[in-house]
Amino acid sequence: xxxxxxxxxxxxxxxxxxxxxxxxxxxxxxxxxxxxxxxxxxxxxxxxxxxxxxxxxxxxxxxxxxxxxxxxxxxxxxxxxxxxxxxxxxxxxxxxxxxxxxxxxxxxxxxxxxxxxxxxxxxxxxxxxxxxxxxxxxxxxxxxxxxxxxxxxxxxxxxxxxxxxxxxxxxxxxxxxxxxxxxxxxxxxxxxxxxxxxxxxxxxxx
Numbered sequence: 481x482x483x484x485x486x487x488x489x490x491x492x493x494x495x496x497x498x499x500x501x502x503x504x505x506x507x508x509x510x511x512x513x514x515x516x517x518x519x520x521x522x523x524x525x526x527x528x529x530x531x532x533x534x535x536x537x538x539x540x541x542x543x544x545x546x547x548x549x550x551x552x553x554x555x556x557x558x559x560x561x562x563x564x565x566x567x568x569x570x571x572x573x574x575x576x577x578x579x580x581x582x583x584x585x586x587x588x589x590x591x592x593x594x595x596x597x598x599x600x601x602x603x604x605x606x607x608x609x610x611x612x613x614x615x616x617x618x619x620x621x622x623x624x625x626x627x628x629x630x631x632x633x634x635x636x637x638x639x640x641x642x643x644x645x646x647x648x649x650x651x652x653x654x655x656x657x658x659x660x661x662x663x664x665x666x667x668x669x670x671x672x673x674x675x676x677x678x679x680x681x682x683x684x685x686x
Contacts (some may be wrong), residue, residue, distance in 0.1 A: 486526060486620045488680045493519040494624070527672070535624055550613075552577035552596040552664065553632045554672045555602055559609065561650035562672060563639070565597045566610040568646055569684055572660035575629070575669070576600075578644075590630040598648045599640030604631035607673050607685035611668070616686070619662045629672065629684075 496515040503509050552575040555563040564573040566569045575657045576597040580589050586603040594602045609629040613621075639648045651657065659666055674680040 486523070487614055489519050489523055489526075490622065490624060493523075497545050499596075521619075542674065547626045549580040549586075550577060550627045550663075551580050551589040551593065552623050552627060552629050553590040553602060553604070554608060554629050554675070555594060555598075555600065555632045555634055556599050556676050557637075557650050559650070559652075560652070560653050560675075560676060562669065563594075563598055563600065564649060565641070565645040565653050566647040566649075566657075567660050568644055570660050570662075571646065573651075573657045574660040574663035575672075577663070580628075586628055586630060590628075590632055594632060597642045598644045599638060600648075601635040603635055604632045608632045609668075609671065609684055610686065611684065612686040616665065616668070618665060621662065629668070631675065669674065 495518060496512045496519065499512040500509060500516075503512060510682065520531045520534055523529075523534050527534075553563075554575060554584065557563070563576065565576050566573050576592065576594040578593050578597075580586065581592075584592065586607070590604040594600055608631050609627075611627040611629070613625040613627060616627075637652075641648050652669055656666065656669060659669065671680070671684065
């Protein structure tokens, strides 16, 4: 129930931000501002995060509200093991990746994040999945997020932790470490193994 309420609040906040961008009267602007203030206060009460910090994350103030994009690199070695990195933020493991940067293509983001977080040079070759974090029942957060999973071929065998990671390693499907659930779920990693075994070939789309 709390999760659904959280998502509804984010949707109301997004609608009010769109309203502020396109409204033509001060009367409407005042009410959209008030709706935003109410949403921020409720979100703060639900999460124990100060309003100011929430505001900087979810209020874009630059027009129509759109989802953020998280890009993940999917890399397998010749032994059929998947590449995972251990995150400094929570000590758990995830596929290499992060927010898409302006000025980079999805392919470039996957390659860049893999090198920065795992020290591995890869070549991104195809899109495997486009997932909606809310539809995937991943832990709620202030941003509305789409996740891109991109298949990458390793260009060498050297791996090393980066500035945002503690460690990096190759893992079999039956021996996965504790995953960083805000970043990747076990079910999503298992799906990547299905692509590796060619049990699934079509792009997964939420």
